Amino acid sequence: MYDLILSTNKALDRSCINDHSGYGDMLDDPSLSSSSSSSSLPPLPTPESFPFPYPKPYDIQLQLMQTVFRAIEDGKIAIVESPTGTGKSLSLLTSTLTWLASHQARLETAIETSLRTQLATDDPDDPSWVIEHAVKARMNELHSVQEARKERLMKARARERKIRQAGGNGAFRGVKKVKVGNGSGTSGKSDIKEDEDFLPEDKDKDEEEDGPYLSREVRELMSKYEATRPKQHVEEEEEEDMPKIYYTSRTHTQLRQLTSELLKTTFAIDNDPSSTDPTAGVETEAGPSQGVSLVPLGSRKQLCINDKVRALAKSGGDERINEACLDMQKSGKARCEFLPAKADEAAMLDARDAVLASVKDIEDIVSDGRKSCVCPYYATRRAVKQSQMVTLPYNLLLQKNAREALDISLKDQVVVIDEAHNLIDTLLSIHSTTVTSTNLSNAVSQLQQYLQRFKSRLKPVHALWIRQVLTVLQGLIRVCSKFVEDSKSSTAANGKGKAKAEVLNANVLMERAGGGSDQVNPMELVAYLKESKLARKISGFSEHMAEKAAANEPKTSRSATARHASIAAFHVVEAFLLSLVDAKDDGRVLLSMDESGTTGTPVVTIKYVLLNPAERFKEVVEEARSVVLAGGTMEPISDFMQQLFPAIPIGRFATLSCSHVIPKENLLTQVVCVGPRKVEFEFKYSNRGDDALLTELGAVIQSTVGLVPDGVVVFVPSYAFLDKVKTFWTQSGLFQRLGDRKQLFFEPQTSGDVETVLRDYALAISSANAVSTTGEKSRKTGALLFAVVGGKLSEGINFSDGLGRCVIMVGLPFANVGSVELQERMRYVEKLPGAGADASREMYENLCMRAVNQSIGRAIRHANDYACILLVDKRYATPRIRHKLPKWIGEDVKVQSEFGGVARGIAAFFKEKRARGM
Template sequence: MVDDASLSSLSPLPTPESFPFPYPKPYDIQLQLMQTVFRAIEDGKIAIVESPTGTGKSLSLLTSTLTWLSSHQARLDTAIETSIREQMAADDPDDPPWVIEHAVKARMNELKAGQEARAERLAKARAKERKIRQRGGSGAFRGGGGGVKRLKMGENGASVDVGTDNEKQDDQFLPEDKEEAEQEGPYLSKEVRDLMSKYEATRPKQHVEEEVEEDVPKIYYTSRTHTQLRQLTSELLKTSFAIGNDPTPSSSTEPNTEAGPSHGVSLVPLGSRKQLCINNKVRAMAKSGGDERLNEICLDMQKSGKARCEFLPAKADESIMLDARDAVLASVKDIEDIVADGRMSCVCPYYATRRAVKQSQIVTLPYNLLLQKNAREALDINLKNQVIVIDEAHNLIDTLLTIHSTAITSTNLANAISQLQQYLRRFRSRLKPVHALWIRQVLTVLQGLVRVCEVFVQDRKTALNGQVKTKSEMLNANELMERVGGGSDQVNPMELVAYLKESKLARKISGFSEHVAEQAAAKEVKTSRSATGRHASIAAFHIVEAFLLSLVDAKDDGRVLISVEDSTTISTPVVAIKYLLLNPAERFKEVVEQARSVVLAGGTMEPISDFLQQLFPAVSKDRFATLSCSHVIPKENLLTQVVCAGPRKVEFEFKHSNRGDDSLLTELGAVIQSTIGLIPDGVVVFSPSYAFLGKAKTFWQGTGLMQRLGDRKQLFFEPQTSGDVETVLRDYALAISSVNVASATGEKSRRKGALLFAVVGGKLSEGINFSDGLGRCVIMVGLPFANVGSVELQERMRYVEKLPGAGPDASREMYENMCMRAVNQSIGRAIRHANDYACILLVDKRYATPRIKNKLPRWIGEDVKVQTDFGGVARGVAAFFKEKRARGLAC
């Protein structure tokens, strides 16, 4: 293995011609971004880069990272030859130079032969794909005529050889011993491996490709959702890096795939079993149990004595899985493509993508699979000396805090105890003594947690209307465990969690509980329990296990919050115990230490002080490279105004204490009514909270303003459920397009476009594209500060104040940054490409203060106009769109 330090540094920076950008000439800011990222990777730095949406950020990131990867691989090949020569000379210094050179040449030929064999495999896989597409057939991964050997399955995918004996049927629910847990692989159990080893020792050797795979240098590219990663795949296909890419003629608007030779970079999109499983029987069995149940069924079907999944080849058929791996690597595909190929070839896409990771040069995956250590271990992801790109990184801190925080309720605990007691009754006589001992210990801990809940409720009961007072208590993990044990130290949490992992007890109890529930349901024609309630009950022990894992990992950077949930009566209070992670740096530390370079990228990364203080407190400043790009749009295409007061001279300052003030709502309504008539197409109004939007809507309906707004533009409101978002957006777009069609045909309409009311941090404030006519104006109402009275927020602010190097203003800075990051995300919805134009109205006088104004994105903050008089606001908006009409851009 060649040490990175032995590779010569690349200097100077690549020029525009050096980057095989897919368009003839990149923008200056695109070149700046590519050079910054390239140099950061080369120097092993942490890059924090901001490039507004619509500036080709994804293409710039792909081009820069893959250009570096290509250069690095070329240097690596040269360094390997030098390293081999030096090693051979050191091993036997008496050998003449010609002997050493001959040996080096032979070794390099071996390595070259391996690379050529890989290229030949992938070429064959691509040729097979082309034939399949041409004939519309199946069998992408399988050889021969595409015939598939099916394994016999019983009813609902259950094993056919279980028999009718209850004890034999229940064996699957017994806890696993440590040795079994250690040796269980993704394919076979220990027993089957032993039998196969004996068989392999006696049978004639056949040629099956055996590889000791090493991780090739690669880019791990992560984003928030699979939708965003799918868009990245589309961007990669525009470049010359994509394997098997067919060049197309270049123009000013079409990708220039002739910018360089095809680099043959392979991509693997990683996902969960939920997204990649193609076994319909398994999916049906797991439908009521959620993702955990799907994982359990999949793993159980890989054990001896079980009906094997028909889509997962046995170890003896390893060549089939290797063909599947090569098919994944052969060309750039998204998850949907891989699933479709898997269905055609009858080979599991989940395990095919896992096998392809080591030989892939770019791996895309959602946040949770990269940021959680147990997820990385499950996928065998090794970050050592690799490059990490985290896109949409503005919410990285919150994501780290969220995915490492867990909660249980007294209801979860009651269900888990019931399941465990039922499990003990069934298996008491069959459990090994060590398992019986540990299961009783687990039961003791759960009962201790229930006692904590009962004591908490008892201490906080009040006679006020028969309600439980919703106070809360904060403590650390050690204090909670002391209460659980009643002051004794009989249970060692570390050993307890280790047992849960080794025995897979949560999986066993969950499976057993579902088995019992299915038997009970089969005896009843109707059941009163909903599928959701049944899922929650079955998943209870998984929730408890996750909570205990968090407590063990708590160190000093976590807290436990105990509270009574709202809307619970004094007779049936529900207590919630939540573990809160306060320090994201500790969980992100391993990623930073292992990776060669980490790139945090986003459209709105400002303010970046939170990243430096909360994510990288121990990293020296000289290891950072930062860049905040301006926008590609002309300055005249953006108008940003601070609206300090309304038409009646009422000043705007939407604090929590006065958000419901009638005079303030009346003035805000007047601003919206006065401006929307000046703006064509769509206007989006972002409110600081759902409560504020609800209050304003009710008030305006009472005053008749809502009717008057509706006369000018068709009204839409952010839906309460996520499933309705697409419908609202579709209808909003149709309302705008129908007005434009009517205008083009000469028809007259009283309405001009549409008005959409949304909420900052809601379903429409991130990841939604309000380009062109969908967002000619964004009106930001107030500053969406979080509830400073929140116990969780107060604890986090106290923690930030104690961080090394934190100034006296650290907690206030964090509080403001949380607010402004949400603001920046919302107002960034409007400008989405180089020819777009929009105006932004910031309705609150606090936006004029330097402290807040300086936290706006640079491309917005440079030309903000502060208007103390509303007349100036109206004149500015009118002039802005008059100029666009004069240029033929607006109607």
């Protein structure tokens, strides 16, 4: 039905009612546009109830849905906090899709009303039946557009059901995979690189933007055809953007969980043939009749189904996959067998409709793509404009270049950012880039080799720009060499072994590069790099040369990973240069040196650091109709107001901090100020290695594990601290004693081992319970897991029920205040408009407390869960720190001045739970 609204202008141009003057003017009325502001449409009231998938939502769920609905309708920025386990995702989905459905109905009504009013105004002498007849004819024509879309998607669903019921055999269109010939007239030579491929592209040649199917020759023919084509016909073929929700989160795993949550709602159509839901696709008061069209966007690495291209990721990474994919779209090449030619575009449109037909996650779309033999990456891209909801990871939404590459327009759309507690750090991270002196040397070598090979074939403009790029890189190498000399001189003069670091802005860096590089216009340089695709050309040529060298020297000891790192050097350099262009006054360049390399030559790192996330996020805020920031632990919210929205009036915000759904008696939070031997806990960086303090901490943990059943999770401030306690408690025999009560586990060093550790941890807990039910006495009562704040287990992991009956937070994990990068960030915050004298301290504490809140929030995961939380550091007793805990925790924190009170509190808490049979 959304197509109906969006196709109004195009359909009315084809109207049979052409004799009413002023009709075309009416079509330009912004009130008829689906992307117009809410002020030109009748306002939507906030619903008293929502089509929630469960009989009665909790009060906090209803509050969240009403807050989000109202914020979207009023075009506001919503910052909402809803603890994990309170149905946050379902509430966000229900509220946003309810608004979308209501907005669609409002648009249709507005169009019909405006048609009737305009026709009556233009020809007041026309009888009412003539006007009604004209309106009915027009609305019927518009509804036919929706019916056509409905029929397409129903056919796509039917194809899916047929394939799934048949056990997954067969393709959607019944077309066999046929490899496309290389078109070069050579046999077995499809992988041979032609020099023509490595030449820089001219300004008017852009394969990526011109579409995924078109060869160079076809694009040239089309450009000639478009030049002579009537303008109105060109516009008719442009696919318009439907109103939609862009829903983003940190990881693909979190987005996959969102898809499963969406399938619980009345907005989704599940095309599983085993589904017995009688309401799927049925018109109800709860939601739209045809279901929501969801498109999960991902990278080529996630969506590519060409096994040869995917194999490149093992040694070449994402960039190598991108290059190989684009290379296989060129004329005269071995075309990707999964990318339909323009002549068979119907196959791609069928794949697009298959994506839109029912709710799927990326794995489903990849599976369907293999069956239909059509590329899922380009199928999802084609489906975006006709979708009502798009899910995508942070980096694809927050970077302008990524949005442009995916042809994503946020204009008047709704943006929901889940797990938004990470938003500021994510923005700073994805817009910060690093290049080393090794990268620069490799890039210069590649560029010189490239120039030598192609100097006679390069157009003068390309030769000029490539030499200017070479000048800039050589200048940066001189900066690195000078920095090494100065660092060694400073170290020798001061007698200190620590290498110095230096902070400067982008202009100073370019001035130091000298040699004419400071005369290069950075904007023009970056524009050239984008237009010519020089990084792709250089990397492709370098890889070609490396392959030839490897063929001549098969026994080379150089690994494929090391070889690719060298080949990819120019991509790294290009990313750094792109960052410098955006540097302005809200970024800094940090120079540092590492002498620990195996070559003995110091390696200089040049890092561009973004300090102002608001400037990059402003594009999203200004384009979108509404932005919703949601998370389980958004406190402290002051950082978002100060660092992300410094210039936005307070009246444009809607905020909500929900309490938890669990009863208060299911959570016990205590501040442990002292240990059993009266030693005060204050884990400052300077005393974290104090033996007496570690001994006292060990006594607290030993006492606690004797009182708590099942799983206990201990969060420590850093990996270094974890290594210290492991060494100290192993020597003291404490780990032996702890292991007698609970099986011990530690956060793994690599991400790949996380699932194994969690599985074994859960198994140890369930095994202990299984033994106890047989009547046999066992000393072990569960498991004890040591994790690091901000590490692999502190976010996105659920320690629900028996996996986390107690969470012990050791100290406050403050960042290293000696970090040059952190110091620059704190100085920048102090200079923000309205920032007080305490702004940098506030930011420093907020960084710490946000990490704490994420960690302790792992314990309570649903309404019937229960756990105790121990905050082991006397600083948690101060009002300043306590007020930065989540409201659902901070309201009932008990500050214990002696450890006896802590132990009695834990014992009573679990005794009461046993008495209730929990």
